[in-house]
Structure formats: structure tokens, C-alpha cells
Amino acid sequence: MTHHDNFMYLTFALTLLLLSTAIAQQFFDDSIQRFVQSTTVVTLLLAVWGVKSEHVLLTKAAIFPSAIILTSMIGNYTNAFGIEFTHLILMLFFFIFTAFQTLKQVIFSGKIDGNKILGSICLYLLLGLIWALLYTLAQLYFGNAFSGLGESQAWYILFPDFIYFSFVTLTTLGFGDISPTLPLTRFLVYFQAISGQFYLAIIIASLVGARMSSMTQEGDQHNR
Template structure:
């Protein structure tokens, strides 16, 4: 896996992880979400952070499950010790830095190809996850920030619903089953909707346009 195909793996990984989060919520105990988030972290490390590292340790097959296990133990310890918000802040920082690194690979390097278009899709999915973490933090800090949300104090119980709400918001579907109540929550929600529309209209359109322009130039030269 290198910069020519890393976003192919990352796209499938993120989709499977989002599906796994939903399945864990429906069929398993809430604590299964810890494992899903651990898998997310390790997947991002391998697909994004390790793309240029020939000796990157997480590329080794036997290291991958061990890394997931230790990250799950770490997150479980933080949760049991009452550091849910601290863990979410760490996760938020990691997702933001990963998004920045992904954006640099997509926007500022080389010719636009299919892999980089997939990278733009991955970046969109990462943005949705970032907003979901922000909403979870807000609900934990200010209970009642959102209507129709359970009053659970466990982040892993709240997070799957906010993943759903975040992607409904960023795509401006707005079903209304979950709604913000506090002014800060309302600001974050409409700001995400604005961000999502500008992202689709400007970034993805420009990437696809550049790709089509490259194809046209190639055909003219042949």
C-alpha cells in the first residue's frame, strides 16, 4: 500500500467501520463501541500516517490486532477512570490531524487521479466523524444540548447516534428526529451544514473537474 492506492483501502475501511458502529449499537453491548473506535484509530494510522513509512510497524500483520487490543484497553481505562471527555479530545485531535494529512495528500501533491478522488470522499467521511465527536463532547459537557438524545453519561452510548446525526446534518437532509436546543449546539449544526455544502460544491467538483481535464489532455495527445 502506498500513495497510489492508500485511499482505496481507507474508503472501504471507513465504510466498514461506520457499518460496524451501527451493527455494534444494534446487536451488541454499548462497550463494543470502544473496540470499533480502536479499530478506527489503527486503520487511520495504517492507511494515512503509515503511507510513506516503509518500516512502519503497524504494517506488520501480527501487530495490527495487537495494536487494536492495546488501544481498546487504553480507551477502556480512560472511560473507567472518568476521563471520557479527555479521551474524546484526544480522539478529536487525532481525527483533525489525520484529516489535515489526508487533505495534503489529496490537494497538494501530483496529478489528480482516481485515488485522490477517493481521498476526497474519505476526507468527507472524516469530517462527519469529527463533528460527531464534537457533538458528543457538547452533550457530555452540557446535558440536554440535543432533543431526543438519551441522558447517558457514556460517550460510547451517545457517539453512534451523533454519527448518524452528523451525516444527516452535513448532507443537509435534516430529518428532525434529533435537534439542537442550546445556542452553541445550533451554531455547530448549521455551521456543519454550510461546511458540507461548500465542500461538495467546491472541493469535490474541482477534483473531478481536474480529473476530467487530465483525461481530455491525454486523449488529445494520443
């Protein structure tokens, strides 16, 4: 995997993560969800290895997956709230770090190609996952941050529902089956909706337009 095709692998990994979460929730019991969420670490590792960066922070970022695995294992055996909360915060920071590294490669390096278009899709998926983690943390901390959820307060049961809610909000579908009940979570929801619209209107449109312009220029040069 190189910086010329890394986003193809990351797109596949993120899609597989979302699909496996849905399948586990549909067909298996709750204990399987914890195992499925652990595959997030694999996705994060793919992002670390794949995104081009010469900064030492990228090497040090390998600490995050190790810490995520450790807190996941401890939380699995102890069910300690503090450990699981720490686990989610580590996941959140690493997703943010991954999104930042992805943004740098997509926007600020080299010409626009197919890999960067895929990178912009990866960034969109990462935004959805980042907000899903924020919603999960809010629900765990406040206990009544959202309505329309089940009785369970286990993070690995809440997280799939918030993945669904996050992408429904990001795309401004707004089905209304889950809704925020606190001022802070309402802010998170409408700010995500605004961010999703600006992302599609500015970044994706700009990248696709630049790619089409580049292809047209290459075609004109070839014809000459």
C-alpha cells in the same frame, strides 16, 4: 500501501468503521460499542501510514494512537469521566490531523487521479466523524446540548447516534429526530451544514472536473 493507493485502504477502513458501529448498535449490547470504537485506532493508523508526508510530525503522530489506546483501556476499567473526556479529545485532534494530511495530498500534490478522488471521499467522511466527536463532547460536557437522545451519557453509546446526526447534518437532510438545544451546538450544526455544501460544490466538483480534463487531454495526445 503507497501514496498511489493509500486512500483505497482508508476508504475501506472508514466505511468498515461506520458499518460496524451501526451493526453493533443494532444487534449487540452496549458493551460491544466500546470494542467497536476501539477499531477507530486502526483507522487512524492506516491514515498515518498511508498519507504521504515527509514531515517529522507524521512520525510523532504515532503518539496519538498509543495515547488513545491507553486512555481507552484505563477508561474501560475505571469509567472515570476525565479519562474518557481525554480519550475523546485525543481522537478529535488526531482526526483533525489526519484530515489535514489528507487535504494536503489531495489538493497540493501531483496530478489528479483515482486515488485522489477517493481521498476527497475520505476527507468528507473524516469531516463527518470530526463533527460527531464535537457533538459527543458537547453533550458530555453540558448534559443537555441535544434533544432526541436516550438517557445514557456514556460516550460510546452517544457516539453512534452523533455519527448518524453528523452525516445527516453534513448532507443537509435534517430529519429533526435529534436537534441542538444550546446556542453553541446550534452554531456547530449550521456551520457543519454550510461546510458540507461548500465542500461538495468546490472541492469534489473541482477534482472531478480536473480529472475529466486530464483524461481528455491524455486522449487527445494519444490520438495524435
